[in-house]
Amino acid sequence: MKFLLDSVILVDHFNGIKPATEFLRATGAEACLSVITRAEVLAGFDESRWTAALELIDLLPTLPLTARTADIAARLRRSQALRLPDALQGALAAEHRLVLATRDARDFGRREGFEVLLPYRLP
Numbered sequence: 001m002k003f004l005l006d007s008v009i010l011v012d013h014f015n016g017i018k019p020a021t022e023f024l025r026a027t028g029a030e031a032c033l034s035v036i037t038r039a040e041v042l043a044g045f046d047e048s049r050w051t052a053a054l055e056l057i058d059l060l061p062t063l064p065l066t067a068r069t070a071d072i073a074a075r076l077r078r079s080q081a082l083r084l085p086d087a088l089q090g091a092l093a094a095e096h097r098l099v100l101a102t103r104d105a106r107d108f109g110r111r112e113g114f115e116v117l118l119p120y121r122l123p
Contacts, residue, residue: 001061002030003117004093006102007040012122014041014053019120023101031101032061034092036085063092076113083107090114 005024010033012020024031038057045053065088072091076082082090086107093100093114101117102108108116 001032001096001098003027003032003101004063004089004096004098005031005033005037005060006089006100006104006108007037008104009101009119010037010041010057011044012103013056014044017122019122020103023119027101028059032063032096032098033057034063034089035065036088038062040085063096065092069095072113076111080111080113082111 009020009023013024041057042050042053069088069091072094073084073087076090076094077084077087080087080090089100090108090111090113092098093116099115099117100108101119103118103120103122105118105121
């Protein structure tokens, strides 16, 4: 695995944003997601679309949160003023030596302790 997908990448894909879909196609075999991303994405689907969302999400390995992840997240949150979900994403990326793929430059801009990739931007 190389990439940890942030929720916004999957949400964009499901909303028909072509660059997100292209990024998923290009990196899908090297991508995973966190339990945070899984919950955030699935929360946006009603029962009629739930199965369709799971078909894609279940193709991607899902990383759990551990005590070690929480410890890293606490340090990131304190040192970089990240919101807790973002600190947990960064901690998972750091812990597993993954690149966090997002388009959320505002929350993840330049960070220390984990690498961030902005694979596309929206106009």
